Amino acid sequence: MPEPTDFAAATARFALPHLFPAQAQKEFVVNESLARIDSLLHCAIEGAADEPPASPGEGECWIVSDSPAGEWAGHAGDIAAHQAGTWLFLSPREGMRIYDKAQRAFAHYAGGWQYAHSPAPPAGGETVDAEARAAIGNLIETLEAAGILPAST
Structure with missing residues (x-):
């Protein structure tokens, strides 16, 4: 019979407590x-903030910004999940991907939360190629619709 596995108090990646x-x-x-x-399964956040919202909904998740205050002090960069009337803080892992509802775009964690930025539409130049500009504009719109780039305002 194999020896039983000796687990730590919590999982290594997301600190899920063991029994x-x-x-x-x-x-x-x-x-x-x-x-x-x-909170982590198909993680979608409301946005990023330094302080918790006044009346968070059950299950809401937020990215804690770089200058946290109040209940979020000391949790910069974490995901704050409102569960059972309290805040549960989750440390992101390299390569983690979330959907930011406020930005209408995905972000990934690589030493910090990273968002793609939309390139400027083509302008200027000596030769104006309407077909190339239309193709580039279509590409930008497609990447925005896929959530890869934030929606332009």
């Missing part, structure tokens, strides 16, 4: 793990 034999009140550990999974 242990004879552990009291296991439902708290399981519920915290489910809350974390619920």
Whole structure:
């Protein structure tokens, strides 16, 4: 019979708490793990902010900006998830991808949250090629519609 695996107190990537034999009140550990999974699975955030909103909805997620204050102090760059009337902070991992509802675009984590920026539409030049400009404009619109670039205002 193989030796049982000796788990740490939490998972390595997202700190999901593990259960242990004879552990009291296991439902708290399981519920915290489910809350974390619920926030991370197909993660969509409301936007980025330094402070929590006044009346957050249950399940809302936000990126904590670079100068956090109040309940979010000390959590810059984390995902703040409002679960069970409190804030649960989730540390992003390299390569993580989220959808930002405010920007209407995806962001990925690479040492910090990174957003694609829309290139400027073509302008100027000695020769005006209407077909090339239309193709570039169409490409920008397609990337915006796919959420790869933020929607232009």
